[in-house]
Amino acid sequence: MRIATWNVNSVRARRQHLLDVLASPDAPDIVLLQELKTEDAGFPSMEVQAAGYHALVSGQKSYNGVAILSRAKPVERLRGLPDGDGDSQARYLEAEIGELIVACVYCPNGNPIGTEKFAYKLAWMERLATRAEAILTTDRPAVIGGDWNICPTEADVWDERAMAADALCQPESRAAWRRMLWQGWTDAWRTLNPLPVPTPSLGYTYWDYQAGAWPRDNGLRIDALLLSPPAAERLTAAGVNRIPRGWDSPSDHTPAWCELAEAA
DNA sequence: ATGGTCGGGCTCCGA
Numbered sequence: 001m002r003i004a005t006w007n008v009n010s011v012r013a014r015r016q017h018l019l020d021v022l023a024s025p026d027a028p029d030i031v032l033l034q035e036l037k038t039e040d041a042g043f044p045s046m047e048v049q050a051a052g053y054h055a056l057v058s059g060q061k062s063y064n065g066v067a068i069l070s071r072a073k074p075v076e077r078l079r080g081l082p083d084g085d086g087d088s089q090a091r092y093l094e095a096e097i098g099e100l101i102v103a104c105v106y107c108p109n110g111n112p113i114g115t116e117k118f119a120y121k122l123a124w125m126e127r128l129a130t131r132a133e134a135i136l137t138t139d140r141p142a143v144i145g146g147d148w149n150i151c152p153t154e155a156d157v158w159d160e161r162a163m164a165a166d167a168l169c170q171p172e173s174r175a176a177w178r179r180m181l182w183q184g185w186t187d188a189w190r191t192l193n194p195l196p197v198p199t200p201s202l203g204y205t206y207w208d209y210q211a212g213a214w215p216r217d218n219g220l221r222i223d224a225l226l227l228s229p230p231a232a233e234r235l236t237a238a239g240v241n242r243i244p245r246g247w248d249s250p251s252d253h254t255p256a257w258c259e260l261a262e263a264a
Numbered sequence: 265a266t267g268g269t270c271g272g273g274c275t276c277c278g279a
Contacts, residue, residue: 009279010271035279037272062272063279109279117278149279208279209269252270252279 001260004028004241005145005223007106007206007253010037011065014251015044017244021255022051022069028257029071030097032104034147036065036090043067060090066104066146070097077101081127091124092131099263100231101135105146110167118167121149125176129183132226136184141231141263144185147206147223147253150177152187155200156221168222186232188225188258189240205240206253214245223256234260 006021008014011033021027031053036043040059048055053069058079068074074095081092094103105128110121135142150173154160163169181187189203197203204219213219227235237259245254 013271035271062277111279211268213268249270 001030001262002026002028002257003030003032003102003143003145003225003260004255004257005032005034005104005147005225006244006255007034007147007223007251009035009251009253011044011067012038012042013249015047017247017250018044019047019051021241021244022048022053028255030102031069031255032102032145033067033069034065034104034106036060036067037062038065056093056095058090058093060088064090064106066090066093066106068093068095068102068104070095070102072097074102078131081124081131083127083130092128094131099140101138101140101142101228103131103135103142103144103146105144105148107147107149109149110170110173113165113167113170118170121167122172122176125173129176129179132180132185133183136228139230140228141234141260142228143225143231144180145225145256148177149222150174151220151222152177152190152224153195155195155197156203158201158204158218158220163220168220180226184229185226186229186235188227188232188235188238189221189256190224191232191235192238203240205256207245209252223253225256225258227258231260234263236261
């Protein structure tokens with residue numbers, strides 16, 4: 001079973017790119033999408049269904065928005081993190097697909113640091129950690145995947161100094177990431193590409209639109225799939241599909257994926 | 265060289 005995550009930066013602008021990914025020979029069985037930037041009505045449900053996928057969509061006008069696509073029918077478990085106190089940002093969607101629990105996250109960016117946006121980022125990650133702990137206690141195979149807007153380590157960025165003031169690379173952001181690992185989540189890509197890696201850029205999933213970041217390969221690894229222990233036991237492969245980032249008018253992110261063996 | 269580029273929706277915000 002192949003599971004992918006992809007921040008499409010507007011599903012309407014990237015409709016054909018999405019359909020091309022879904023129609024490829026190595027298309028994932030489950031796809032987690034972020035930054036739909038549209039209400040549910042703007043999601044290309046008919047075309048996605050015609051491509052062979054069910055879709056759960058949590059859209060929002062202009063900003064955010066997440067979706068879970070699956071060849072097998074997903075059953076919704078949760079829409080939005082608990083304890084949001086009126087939080088209306090569409091950043092979390094959780095479902096079960098058979099025994100597998102799947103959560104799609106679009107974690108807050110948090111820039112610029114020192115503002116309420118950064119405080120919101122950290123508070124949101126706290127709420128996510130609480131939910132993640134609850135998922136772990138089910139002892140079921142589970143995946144939390146998405147755009148984490150956190151660069152986990154210096155090895156996950158092309159130039160640590162250039163990003164030193166960025167919310168994605170702050171110690172508090174990285175601590176929020178490590179907390180997930182300490183809970184017991186396995187970073188699929190990093191586990192199969194342990195440090196030190198010969199070519200760190202093979203893990204990059206995001207390249208800024210500006211300053212020639214893509215042709216210079218000035219990227220970051222900020223999109224990732226975390227596996228609960230029963231899912232991690234089944235991990236057989238992980239990778240980044242760089243091809244869509246090279247298409248015309250691309251998203252600034254490209255899909256990251258992992259492969260789980262079928263349950264014994 | 266302290267810039268640059270996207271998408272959405274509207275004259276600016278978020279990334």
